[in-house]
Amino acid sequence: MSFPTEAYRGLVNPVRYKKTTTNGSGEAPLIHARARLPRRREQIALRDDHDCLQALPRRYCRADCVFSRNGTMILVTGSTGHTGRALLELLSRDGTPVRALVRDAKKAVAVIKHNVKAVIADLGVRSSLPAALEGVTTAYLMTAAHPAQVEWHGNFIEAARRAGVRHVVRHSVRGADAASNVKICRWHAESERELERSGLGWTHLRPVYNMNNLLKLSTTISTQGVFYAPMKDAPLAMVDARDVAAVAAAALTGDSHEGRAYLITGPEAIGFAEAARVLGNVLERPLRYVDVSPGLAHEGMLNLGMPAWYADDLIGFYDFYSSGAGAAVSDAVMRLTGESGHRFSAFANDYRSHFLPRG
Numbered sequence: 143m144s145f146p147t148e149a150y151r152g153l154v155n156p157v158r159y160k161k162t163t164t165n166g167s168g169e170a171p172l173i174h175a176r177a178r179l180p181r182r183r184e185q186i187a188l189r190d191d192h193d194c195l196q197a198l199p200r201r202y203c204r205a206d207c208v209f210s211r212n213g214t215m216i217l218v219t220g221s222t223g224h225t226g227r228a229l230l231e232l233l234s235r236d237g238t239p240v241r242a243l244v245r246d247a248k249k250a251v252a253v254i255k256h257n258v259k260a261v262i263a264d265l266g267v268r269s270s271l272p273a274a275l276e277g278v279t280t281a282y283l284m285t286a287a288h289p290a291q292v293e294w295h296g297n298f299i300e301a302a303r304r305a306g307v308r309h310v311v312r313h314s315v316r317g318a319d320a321a322s323n324v325k326i327c328r329w330h331a332e333s334e335r336e337l338e339r340s341g342l343g344w345t346h347l348r349p350v351y352n353m354n355n356l357l358k359l360s361t362t363i364s365t366q367g368v369f370y371a372p373m374k375d376a377p378l379a380m381v382d383a384r385d386v387a388a389v390a391a392a393a394l395t396g397d398s399h400e401g402r403a404y405l406i407t408g409p410e411a412i413g414f415a416e417a418a419r420v421l422g423n424v425l426e427r428p429l430r431y432v433d434v435s436p437g438l439a440h441e442g443m444l445n446l447g448m449p450a451w452y453a454d455d456l457i458g459f460y461d462f463y464s465s466g467a468g469a470a471v472s473d474a475v476m477r478l479t480g481e482s483g484h485r486f487s488a489f490a491n492d493y494r495s496h497f498l499p500r501g
């Protein structure tokens with residue numbers, strides 16, 4: 143059997159993976175740190191910490207940040223991603239002063255909220271981190287998966303240690319394990335150990351497969367009423383990124399989470415065929431899930447230009463989850479937030495418009 147090439151188009155981020163170069167150590171390829179930054183001001187910002195403050199209009203800059211009475215200042219990395227955006231929303235309501243680290247100045251204005259200011263920095267550019275971390279007491283650490291992620295997280299952990307940060311809540315993954323077949327899981331395990339050894343307070347968040355990943359499969363859902371994955375029909379306790387954010391907010395603002403690791407899942411385990419039925423009902427049109435072989439899915443990803451390491455790892459995750467290994471439901475969302483978390487039907491309703499045909 144075959145399936146249309148566009149099935150995985152949403153999984154391929156042309157900007158994130160296109161331009162890679164070595165980082166000077168001759169090891170992991172590193173995305174061109176400046177490739178995404180508007181030309182003049184941000185190049186200056188990444189060379190000169192003081193100018194980092196000038197990279198945005200003054201009202202958005204970290205220099206304007208006020209500190210809470212107990213001196214708490216939270217830095218959020220990954221602030222433009224699904225979890226990061228939801229986290230900023232929650233922290234903004236909570237009233238704690240927050241600084242959002244963004245690497246692309248064009249995205250900075252979108253993260254500014256009540257009590258949330260932005261700072262331009264990149265975890266791959268060490269010199270950009272001291273200014274971003276100045277005065278920070280607590281930090282949320284996440285980036286996208288990338289071959290340089292261990293180095294990026296190491297840069298951050300070292301800069302946080304030097305800046306006197308007290309507690310780092312790090313976004314890891316379910317299955318983080320030095321012996322995993324999946325590279326991303328091994329990389330996360332390595333960073334978890336590095337954080338534990340750093341002397342900083344630490345909390346590991348280990349979310350399972352995100353419901354939000356289905357947004358990346360929306361092309362064929364909206365145009366053909368079908369989505370493809372090598373998931374068999376294994377039950378999976380998919381989690382909504384908003385619930386991962388709620389756990390992160392609790393870990394960042396509560397005082398009993400240091401030295402703990404939390405497996406974060408949704409409140410139910412369902413297979414993709416059931417997910418298709420639920421989403422189809424919400425969309426009021428027939429929707430089918432088609433199980434494809436790992437080999438075909440891998441080929442489809444490579445045909446779209448996805449780097450081999452990433453395609454290999456996505457297939458590794460599907461292999462893991464299609465065996466039923468992601469079916470267990472944890473109580474972390476309920477324990478840390480007092481809420482049961484979003485069921486898939488709630489996610490489908492809230493993101494309905496993303497799965498409808500455009501125009």
Ligand SMILES: NC(=O)c1ccc[n+]([C@@H]2O[C@H](COP(=O)([O-])OP(=O)(O)OC[C@H]3O[C@@H](n4cnc5c(N)ncnc54)[C@H](OP(=O)(O)O)[C@@H]3O)[C@@H](O)[C@H]2O)c1
Pocket residue numbers: 219220221222223224225226244245246249263264265266284285286287294313314315316326348349350351352355
């Ligand atoms: N998706 C899942 O199902 C799942 C499940 C469990 C764990 N995870 C883990 O969650 C993490 C995020 O994955 P995702 O794809 O879901 O994330 P995402 O929503 O794409 O967000 C990634 C965020 O990291 C930022 N970022 C990337 N590289 C950076 C750098 N060098 N310096 C500063 N910020 C950087 C991105 O900023 P830009 O806007 O500038 O790109 C973006 O805000 C990964 O570690 C992954 O292994 C994912």
